[in-house]
Amino acid sequence: MPDVGDVATVQLVVNPFDETTGTTLTVRAPDGTTTTPSTSTADDGQTWTAEVTYTQAGVWLLRWTVTGTGASVDNQQVAVAPTPGAGLTGRVYATTTQLANYLQAAPPLDAARLLLEASRLLDRDFLVPAVYDVDDDGLPTDTEVADAFAEAVCAQVEFWQEVGAETDISGPLQGVAIGSVQLQYGAGDNRSGPSYYAPKLARALASLPSSKFRMTVATGCF
Structure with missing residues (x-):
């Protein structure tokens, strides 16, 4: 499980695939904001990767949209843990x-x-x-x-x-x-x-x- 601040390489394996296969990744953070990091492939369209920086604790949604051969939509959820002790507020009687x-x-x-x-x-x-x-x-x-x-x-x-x-x-x-x-x-x-x-x-x-x-x-x- 990643923590807040982690930079992760996420991937999607497409099958079937050929030179027409392409992908778009939409990343939705827990607060609803979205980003579209660039994707790349090193094996002619079968395996696609992207870098995602997890800036918030909570459940992130990674939505891969595949075009061309192997066209599909794949949703991945990632649970991100907070920095230990972060967000704890209130009166505490012991250390x-x-x-x-x-x-x-x-x-x-x-x-x-x-x-x-x-x-x-x-x-x-x-x-x-x-x-x-x-x-x-x-x-x-x-x-x-x-x-x-x-x-x-x-x-x-x-x-x-x-x-x-x-x-x-x-x-x-x-x-x-x-x-x-x-x-x-x-x-x-x-x-x-x-x-x-x-x-x-x-x-x-x-x-x-x-x-x-x-x-x-x-x-x-x-």
Whole structure:
């Protein structure tokens, strides 16, 4: 799979072919823009090649139009991967170095994305009713709180690595207390299903003193 920035030689083999065979290549990028790079043949019209520069991540369409002998249309799709880490924006509570130290092992190659997703999960499912001091970027200013958040998201990434699945569905995490708040997930028929939150995530938050981190509701059921 090519990455953004790669220059690839693409080709089409035509059969039947002769000296009347010709080709035109139309390249459509993921954003819909099109280009028509020049094509050439080194074997009298059977194999045609062109150079394509992949400037965007996504699915590219290569449309070959053959004229003369072997006239046809051939569509090729090429999936292009983004530059690792590109396009990741948002508040992240741990670095890949912190994750490596937490795991005591090399982090996964997509660690930056996983930490971002875990931070979004923490924001959405745990921190909405929370009160703590933050800076202009919304990050905790207290070192103990920052360390707990880092531990929480690292625990979630570790959990995802163990269960082999990422999901935002609330499983039956029950009986977890964070200050005065009791959190319960997956009530009713869902209580026997799997939990999709790392147990150590909630424990990291529960370890914080109420003077630095507290919930603004008396009870909670997510």
